[in-house]
Amino acid sequence: MDGPRQHLDCLHFQKLWHACSFKRCCLFLVIFLLFLVLTLGVATILVIFLLKPQKPVFAFQTISLDWYNLDTYSDSFLFVSSVITLTLNAQNPNKFGLRYSSTRLGLYYEGLPIGVIRVPGFIQPAHSNNVSVPTRVLFDCVNVSQIVDWASLHDGSRKDMIQMNILGDVRAQLSVHHMAFLKIKIALDCDINVDYREFITIKNEVNITRVVNNHFASFPNISEFISMKCALSFYA
Structure with a gap:
């Protein structure tokens, strides 16, 4: 028992x-x-x-048209497919450097996707203000005539402007004295205003000639017809 x-x-x-x-x-x-x-x-x-981190500053520097294809339909609609190199000037006022990973950003008009921006990986040293970042902007069969017609319906100062948005996330890593110690994610939300009157001549030339060869856009001062305002949000 x-x-x-x-x-x-x-x-x-x-x-x-x-x-x-x-x-x-x-x-x-x-x-x-x-x-x-x-x-x-x-x-x-x-x-x-x-x-005491501060938001980095990005501004348009140069723009060049690398490739394009223009198509018209019924002499009233212009469709554009193009590849554009857009160079940005990056400024970093912080005491630490920033190492960005390559990413893709979406370009939208009235909530509809019209293009993709490919951003390569690059480094912003601490207290730097002259870092050039070449990006590639890809448009695939965009109805420019419709966008211009919609923009012309706006009132006041917005009448001659095409307003677009850039949305996307960028991964970055903080570095101090060449030592990386913190990874963050940056949510990017940019408003871009483009004066479409600079592009009207392209549409008129296409309607007249119907076939355009070796046509390159010339933009003497990019700040005169393109402006950008960005909001950045940081996440650990």
Whole structure:
């Protein structure tokens, strides 16, 4: 009788011991996770207060037309497919450098996708203001006539402007003294205003000649007909 009873007591003790061990492991895991979150939070606060991060600045520098295809339909609609090289000037006022990964951004008009912007990976050193970033803008069979007609319906100062949006995410890594220590994600939301009157001559020439060869757009001062305003959001 004593043998089976002792065996049952032993099994009961083992179950209690395993239950207590499981609770200890769970408690240790929770404490470790809380410590990890607290450490990351303190490190982030120290980075913010010590480095005082500011938003990098991007501005249009040059634009060139690399390839295009113009098609007309019923002498009233102009469809454009093109590849454009758009060079940006990147400025970094921060005490730390930024290393950006290559990405693709969407170009939208009235919520509809009309193009893709390919941005290569590049580095912004600390306190730099002359970093040139060449990007490729790809348009695939865009109805320019319809866009211009919609823009002409606007009132006031917006009447001669085509308003587009650039949306997308860019992954970046912070570096101090050539040492990378924090990865972030930047949500990009840019509003672009384009004075379409600069492009009306292209449409008129196509309607007259119907066949255009070796036609290159000339943009003497890009700031006169294109303006950009961006909002950046940072995520760890």
